[in-house]
Amino acid sequence: MFGLFEQCSNDGPFLPQTPGSLLRQSRAGRAFNIRPLKQSDSALVGEFLSQLSANTLLNRFFVGRNSLSESAITAEIKRLYQVGKDKGSVLVATYCDPAKEKEEIIGLGEISRDRTLYLMAEVALTVRDDFQGEGIGSALALQLVNEARKKGLTTLRAETLFHNQPMRRIWPKLGLPYSFQANHDVTIMLALLNP
């Protein structure tokens, strides 16, 4: 059983570990944790969202903004908690900078149920800019596949901008039969869990 650590510490495990969480190492050698979103995470999610660059916001939300407004952040946090209530899943990747002695959210992945096709879910991933390219998005995506299997989902779907190479490269690595369908600047990616 994992111990629960409220704060980071240099003396022991420095990431809060709860049952169901996974401790990993990024390509750059930084330890990160993947765990479900908790009720008490809303402030951390707000910090995470407020730090995303214009490029990351464009790739994730398809909007051209330098940053998210406070009201947009509040609405997004509310939406994320609703995803869980609607029987989807939200996972966070967390990192503990020993200098700051505080857990931070550095990545967020979700599967949200389609409202009409109940066994299909939309996948969305976001990794904080200063942690991109270290394998965290791939780790979140693979963990979301496990969540989707547990929920008996049959199909995963994601929309990505055509130029979004990292997202396009993650999809084939899910280990599932998949397809890409180009629709102007957007690529619709499908993957089947129970072919």
Ligand SMILES: CC(C)(COP(=O)(O)OP(=O)(O)OC[C@H]1O[C@@H](n2cnc3c(N)ncnc32)[C@H](O)[C@@H]1OP(=O)(O)O)[C@@H](O)C(=O)NCCC(=O)NCCS
């Ligand atoms: C897409 C995103 C979640 C990927 O997360 P990540 O942690 O950066 O991705 P990973 O490090 O796991 O890399 C995934 C793949 O992309 C490749 N990659 C990473 N950065 C890249 C870049 N700048 N150009 C080309 N390929 C890149 C990696 O090499 C890896 O492929 P490989 O395993 O074949 O080598 C992240 O970049 C992000 O948050 N982007 C903005 C939001 C977004 O685009 N969301 C997706 C739409 S919902």
